[in-house]
Amino acid sequence: MRFAPTDDQIALADAVSDLLMRECPPDAVRGAWETPDGRVPGLWDRLVEMGVVGICAAEEHGGLGLSMLDLVGVLVETGRAAAPEPVVDVAAVAVPLLDDVGGELAGTWVPSLVSGEASAAVGLERGVGAGNAVVENAAAADVLLLGATGVSGDAEVHLVEAEAVTTTDRASVDGSRRLAEVDWEPTSATRIAGREALGVARDRGNVATAAVLVGLGAAMLERTVEYAKEREQFGKPIGSFQAVKHHLATAALGLEYARPVVDRGAYTLVYGGDTRRDSSIAMAYAAEAAHLAGRTALQVHGAIGYTVEYDLHLWMKRVWALESAWGDAAFHREQVARRVLDSSPGAQDWTDKEHA
Template sequence: MDFTFNEDQLLFQESVREFLGNEITPERLRAAWDTDTGRDPALWTQLAELGLAGLTVPEEHGGLGMNALDFVLLAQECGYVALAEPLVNHALAGVPLLQDLGGALAEAWLPKAATGEARIIAALEQNLLVEDAHVADLLLLERAGQWYALTQGEFSLQHNASVDPSRRLFTVTVNDAVQPVASGDQARRLRLATLNRGALGCAAQALGLAQRMVDMSVLYTSDRQQFGKPIGSFQAVKHHLANVAVRLEYAKAPVHRAAYAVAEDAAGAGQAVSQAKLMACEAAGLAAKNSIQVHGAMGYTWEVDLHIFMKKAWALANTWGDAGFHKQQVAGHIFADDAVLGAGATFQ
């Protein structure tokens, strides 16, 4: 059994990494904070031209017809640069939800999603604040056990501040005249599937954020000197970063396994996603804590770019289900009376 990504997936990841590394700099992120939307339309156009907006759109609608397993490595790269554009939500949550809704709605919007003409944003009721609702061309919103497909003008927004300056959060109020597009059992199934996809996106981005903070800390501790030596040569500093590296490495396999489970709609996908999000966000949280520690007082300042990544890591930890929610999901699985656990059940 081969658990590795194929050559095409790895080459795609490498090309996306190169593009994002060249285009998404901390300076470009900071510049967007001062704009009205906090978003960069030119950057979204570039992402669409690379085919990323249409990656999960079916081929018959002009997309690449890929799935969560193909996208998970790219989501990690989005995390590595702290991408503010709603690409992960669009490709991993919004577009698949639109496919599941189907009908005339999907026929009308999927071709636009493929070209990047439309940004499809999905939001669950349990996330009280909706990120990027102000730039959503189609907002797929769950409220009171029903799903709504909303265009600008069919809802009102109230802005809420975030610890992460790159995030734009809103309270959304649906206009009274708007009718739901899904309810009942269908709405519940859509919620569970969308929750898994959204939480997977958070987990994948958390891996990238953790790696970026480690890389920044290694660079800083290689340059910063004390007693005539780089502080990175001191054992205490090495241990701080090694602890993060170990936690990060052990989080990768659960995230990739969860991506496979989501892509294949496998039994137990929810439990796999919850485990992945817990481990990835814990790794990112430790990366933030230990990176601040090895940066010393500099780590707390606005001028040092570290805070861009640690604040996004903190925000993702409480998005698409916080730690308490996902621990409850895992506990429900392992403590069930009919739970089948152990090495012999790993690949069932």
Template structure:
């Protein structure tokens, strides 16, 4: 089986880069990004582009999770999502909601039902200041259909995995550009073997995780061992993005530790997504699915 995006999917992913960089919600809506008719594999490239831009808007939650769920549940708010008039954030653990401050509604998937509530309440401090996080707990049931809720959860995990791949690529691109132009001892620091090895290892992790994310999207789309596929994709993508952040900061040298420098925006997004991904619980589920003994987990 060949897990690779087709020409149309690649074109869509390329088309959204500019409006994502400009945080242009209207342009994304005009492209059909929020149209729930797009399948999981169609949107993986878009989700990676969301991570690459580290856009401070709930694009993934609205386009990939909430919109399709509302449409499948027959909720009239689905039309507003598809038209780009409604922004929906996704609540995480304990009601912590990334982009809650920029959303009209908040979707909760922490129980047997999918619930939708008004915009999040008190602002919450996170490692990523661009996350615009808030806490939200009040919500009303949209659907209790277990199949719809499960699919929404799978899509939420898949979105995090794809974003982690995208933000990992962005950190590597920034670092490669920097080490090419930064000179030391009369040569670009990128020519030093230690720097090459750090970046090669980080790039290998990203390139290993990316097809796993696409394979997980295919599994969700066809409901083929989707739970395990998504857990594996999230874990691999989180590990790869974390390794990329460490390599990027180290290879930048002193400027990499400066919070005002652009790299920190992407490193902090990677750390925040990794925390929201609940990789520990996913690893436990993967271990259980492989019948690993408790001592080996």
């Protein structure tokens, strides 16, 4: 038993953190609201150079051949910086999904995604079975991985190239997210995987997004603590007032307990177990912890936090988008309930080796 990241995993996350502090300060995130693709110019290339995009990719496809356990700490850092880059969609979902599918598809797409030559968009959650999917970066992507009820009548994963879809832009509350409705038709030719692969891809998306949410929440808490130390009212720093302390301690408590749950979600994806259960627990915790951190940050900042000149809203709005992009916390608790409450008694015995 050892529940801690390895030294290499810590070093990788630290290196990404350093990069993002240089290349993705709040002004760059703010700038991404105005760029056509909602991205920080050049940042993806830097992440590609560091190997971040290919952490989970097979070495034969130009990746590092590592796993979600190596990526999860990196994702916390991209959240902390509010980096408006598709690390979750490409590095945590598209690349491992395509590697799992294997064959020519993997050989074609994984190397070009890992090298940054091609871009991918992922729409596995929203719009499945009803209406058009709303997908981030859909208009700019070379390839889209979409969930749908396909010709088999069952949930499937489809791969469609840009020329086979029509997109209609949709605005997000988070101005750096470039969303689009995607009009497309699933066919037997676009189907690349079935229900099981779709489920695993969603589970990966949940854990990865949960890690980003933990980072977003931690960044808001850290900034707010610093603000509460500096800002004076009634002749004292507001952080000396018990009402303010208690708000911040409660937000810190949520994040403190979310991180181990997210790490366990990554562990289960790598080593096996009930990935839907553990990824849903991760998402439910991280979404609530990040949301509370945002609410707390705004309240403690007061009116300055309510302005768009101040940076806080960049993080807060990302949380509002991501906390339900893969299903909200209540949806995920219901996934857990189906396993814990509706399965046969004893099926969720903590002391079973499988669930340890």
